Amino acid sequence: MRDLAESWWAILRGTVVGFYIGILPAAGATIASFLAYSLEKQVARDPHRFGRGDIRGVAAPEAANNAAAVGNMIPMLTLGIPGSSTTALMLGALLVLNVIPGPRLFQQHPDVIWGLVASMYVSNLILLVLNLPLVGLFVRILDIPPRVLLPVILAVALVGTYAVNSSAFDLLTTAVLGLLAYYLRRNGYPLGPAVLGLVLGDLMEQNLRRSLIMSDGSLAIFVTRPVTAAFLLLSALSLAAPALVRGWRRFRTADVV
Numbered sequence: 001m002r003d004l005a006e007s008w009w010a011i012l013r014g015t016v017v018g019f020y021i022g023i024l025p026a027a028g029a030t031i032a033s034f035l036a037y038s039l040e041k042q043v044a045r046d047p048h049r050f051g052r053g054d055i056r057g058v059a060a061p062e063a064a065n066n067a068a069a070v071g072n073m074i075p076m077l078t079l080g081i082p083g084s085s086t087t088a089l090m091l092g093a094l095l096v097l098n099v100i101p102g103p104r105l106f107q108q109h110p111d112v113i114w115g116l117v118a119s120m121y122v123s124n125l126i127l128l129v130l131n132l133p134l135v136g137l138f139v140r141i142l143d144i145p146p147r148v149l150l151p152v153i154l155a156v157a158l159v160g161t162y163a164v165n166s167s168a169f170d171l172l173t174t175a176v177l178g179l180l181a182y183y184l185r186r187n188g189y190p191l192g193p194a195v196l197g198l199v200l201g202d203l204m205e206q207n208l209r210r211s212l213i214m215s216d217g218s219l220a221i222f223v224t225r226p227v228t229a230a231f232l233l234l235s236a237l238s239l240a241a242p243a244l245v246r247g248w249r250r251f252r253t254a255d256v257v
Contacts, residue, residue: 007059010040018064020234022071022083029068029084034195036064042242045249070120077101077113
């Protein structure tokens with residue numbers, strides 16, 4: 001109960017971030033988890049505790065991960081754009097059943113929609129029932145020495161990297177990025193922003209090019225439409241939130257003194 005009380009706001013913030021990221025087409029739970037962890041670390045009064053057993057560093061990303069899985073359903077059902085491998089499989093199953101995603105899906109196949117909604121509630125209950133008895137097993141994983149666990153993780157990562165394109169160049173790129181990450185970590189640089197940049201960079205460039213083609217090269221498309229303007233405003237608020245929180249805390253401290 002003490003951990004729940006300590007991480008309550010982290011869970012709420014992670015849920016909001018995860019659902020918001022999940023709604024975005026092609027943005028998955030991995031991005032949501034990184035953003036939730038980064039946000040929680042920025043708003044925390046004691047960010048040095050993160051990475052050293054702080055429950056908020058686990059609660060926020062996991063809440064974002066679960067919320068993103070639900071948010072991914074929205075672009076898949078309304079636009080036919082899967083946001084993850086799971087929703088891609090679900091989209092394929094719907095097409096096989098001749099259920100076409102789109103705005104009229106809610107009118108033509110309400111049984112499918114409400115069946116999906118009910119399955120989300122049931123899956124969360126099943127997740128709770130399965131996880132509670134297995135907590136002890138999961139904790140035992142932490143007892144595995146790093147000299148045993150890290151080589152296994154490295155081997156799985158290299159096999160997965162090679163399996164995507166069967167390219168030795170991908171393995172070389174992985175090794176170079178691993179050495180770079182080791183250097184950054186040893187010198188105190190945060191790895192989260194770098195990973196997000198690598199994950200989101202290509203996606204941002206593709207969508208920027210697509211938007212500029214639609215507007216004949218005019219940047220006004222990003223501010224003249226309500227949806228894009230709202231997303232820009234939310235992005236600006238998310239960037240300014242840590243500075244605003246720190247300023248408010250300094251003001252409260254000075255006021256108390």
